[in-house]
Amino acid sequence: MSDSTATAIRGRAWFEALTGSNGRLPDGPGSLMVAEAPLGGEKAVFVGLAPDAKARFPRVRNAEVGLEEGFYGTRELRKVMEQDADKAVKRPIITVVDSISQAYGRREELVGIHIAAAAIIAAFAEARMAGHPVIALIVGRAVSGSFLTLCAQANHMIAFDDPEVLIHAMYQDAAARITKRSVAELDELGKKIVPMAYDIRSFAKLGGLYRLMDVAHPDTPDESTVSAVRAALEEAVDDARRAPPTLDRRLETEGARQYRHMSIAVRDKMTAQWNAL
Numbered sequence: 539m540s541d542s543t544a545t546a547i548r549g550r551a552w553f554e555a556l557t558g559s560n561g562r563l564p565d566g567p568g569s570l571m572v573a574e575a576p577l578g579g580e581k582a583v584f585v586g587l588a589p590d591a592k593a594r595f596p597r598v599r600n601a602e603v604g605l606e607e608g609f610y611g612t613r614e615l616r617k618v619m620e621q622d623a624d625k626a627v628k629r630p631i632i633t634v635v636d637s638i639s640q641a642y643g644r645r646e647e648l649v650g651i652h653i654a655a656a657a658i659i660a661a662f663a664e665a666r667m668a669g670h671p672v673i674a675l676i677v678g679r680a681v682s683g684s685f686l687t688l689c690a691q692a693n694h695m696i697a698f699d700d701p702e703v704l705i706h707a708m709y710q711d712a713a714a715r716i717t718k719r720s721v722a723e724l725d726e727l728g729k730k731i732v733p734m735a736y737d738i739r740s741f742a743k744l745g746g747l748y749r750l751m752d753v754a755h756p757d758t759p760d761e762s763t764v765s766a767v768r769a770a771l772e773e774a775v776d777d778a779r780r781a782p783p784t785l786d787r788r789l790e791t792e793g794a795r796q797y798r799h800m801s802i803a804v805r806d807k808m809t810a811q812w813n814a815l
Contacts, residue, residue, distance in 0.1 A: 547589070547636075547678075547757070548636040548677040548678040548702075548756065548757060549571075549586050549587055549588055549601060549634055549635065549636030549637065549677060549678060550571070550586070550588040550589070550636075551757065551758065551759055552586075552634050552636075552675070552677045552759055552767075553571050553573075553584060553586040553588070553634045555759035555764050556575060556584060556632070556634065556759075556764065556767070556768070557573040557574075557575035557584050558575060559571075559573040559575065560573075561573040561584065561586065561588075563610065563614070566606070566610040566614075567590065567593060567594065567598075567606040567607060567610060568588075568590035568592060568593065569587055569588055569589070569590040569593055569598055569599075569601060569604075569606070569607055570585075570587060570606065570607050570610050570611055570614075571584070571585065571586040571587065571588055571634075572584070572585050572611070572614045574629075577630060577632070577768065577771060577772060577775070578768075578772040578775070580627070580629065580630070581629055582629055582630040582631070582632050582771075582775075583614075583618050583629055583630070583631050583632070584631075584632045584633075584634060585611060585614070585615070585631065585632070585633050585634070585688075586633065586634035586635070586636075587601040587602075587603065587607060587635075587636070587637045587684075587688075588601055589601050594606065595641065595643065595645060595646065596643070597641035597642055597643035597645070597646060598641045600638060601636065601637050601638065602637060602638060602639055602640060602641040602642075602683075602684070603637055603639070603640045603641065603655065603658075603683050603684050603687045603688070604640070604641035604643075604646055604651065604654070605641070605645075605646055605649055605650070605651055605654045606654075607654070607658075608651070608653075608654025608655050608657055608658045608687065609654050609657060609658075611658045611661070611687075612654075612657040612658045612660075612661045615631070615658065615661035615662065615665055616661055618631065618665065618670070619661075619664065619665055619668055619670070622668075622670065623668075627669075628665075628668065628669040628670040628671075629670060630670065630671040630672070630673060630771075630775045630778075631662070631665055631670050631671070631672045631673070632673050632674075632675060632771060633662075633672070633673070633674045633675065633688045633689065633692065634675050634677060635674055635675065635676045635677065635678065635679075635680045635684065635688045635689055636676075636677050636678030636679055636680075637678075637679060637680065637681075637684035637688060638679050638681060638684065639681050639682045639683055639684055639709075640655060640682055640683025640684060640686075640687070651683075655683055655686065655687050658687050659686060659687055659690065659691055662687075662691035662692070663691040666691055666692070666693055666783050667783050668783075669783065671693055671694075671774070671775040671778035671779055672691060672692045672693050672778070673692055673693060673694050673695075673696065673748075673771055673774045673775060673778065674688060674689040674692035674694070674695040674696070675696050675767065675771065676689065676695060676696065676697040676698065676703060676705060677698055677703070677756065678702060678703060678704075679702075679703070679704045679705075680704070680705045681704060681705070681706055681707075681708065681709060682706075682707060682708055685705055685706075685707075689705070691785075693774070693777075693778035693781070693783065693785075694748035694749075694774040694777065694778055695746060695747050695748055696747065696748055696749045696750075696751060696767075696770055696771070696774060697738055697741075697742070697747055697749075697750055697751070698738075698750075698751055698752075698753045698756050699738060699739065699750045699751060699752045699753070700738070700753065700756045701737070701738075702756070703738045703756075704736060704738065705738065705741045705746075706736060706741070710724055710736055713734075724736075728740065732744060732797050733797075738750065742793065743793045743796075743797055744793055744794065744797050744798060745788055745789070745790075745791035745792065745793030745794030745795070745797070745798065746788050746791075746793075746794075748774050748777070749770055749773075749774070751766070751767070751770055753766070753767070789801075789802050789805070
């Protein structure tokens with residue numbers, strides 16, 4: 539898994555380990571996994587992506603977020619919200635994330651991948667605001683559109699402390715081209731400017747993660763690692779239920795106060811100006 543075209547294998551492995559199901563929808567794309575499974579003393583809905591060599595759209599064969607993944611995923615999330623609308627306690631929604639990016643393709647651009655992505659982002663946000671604890675379990679990559687669609691609207695994000703886990707806006711080779719720097723130069727900048735670093739521990743410093751987990755066997759979930767991850771998910775769900783459903787807590791962590799103090803100051807000033815109107 540050393541390059542951006544690597545097949546996402548962890549997503550399926552962890553989805554199946556946590557749910558006991560392949561998550562295949564009878565009328566959906568083979569790349570989208572959705573299943574209900576026990577978590578603690580309740581049922582949770584798990585969502586994930588997996589490689590599909592027979593995908594209708596070639597650009598999603600390595601578990602990218604594409605048109606069908608966005609639209610069918612939105613449909614399933616809205617089903618969950620509708621089913622739980624009158625329930626006092628809403629089911630948690632867990633995303634199992636190992637997706638290298640959104641789908642880069644001419645067909646996707648023509649048909650409207652931006653609409654598909656916006657639809658599932660909105661569905662996750664509405665589910666969270668409706669009282670569903672939304673937890674992102676990042677077991678592999680969450681880059682660019684895959685982070686925005688599967689992670690950004692979660693109450694909490696949990697990531698494995700592992701070199702293969704990557705959360706970023708774009709891959710380093712692309713960032714090097716855009717900034718007209720070498721990858722080595724970007725590595726040096728990352729040592730000084732935390733948001734430019736590519737290791738998961740640097741991302742954790744920004745305060746966005748609820749927990750960074752040390753998992754002994756990230757590629758091959760065994761009984762002990764699955765048990766530990768389940769416990770972390772249960773804890774995150776309980777914490778999400780005790781807090782407001784907004785994302786403000788990401789700016790209240792120690793890491794955010796240290797490394798994002800200027801963006802926090804800007805938000806405070808904008809809020810003050812808005813409230814003054």
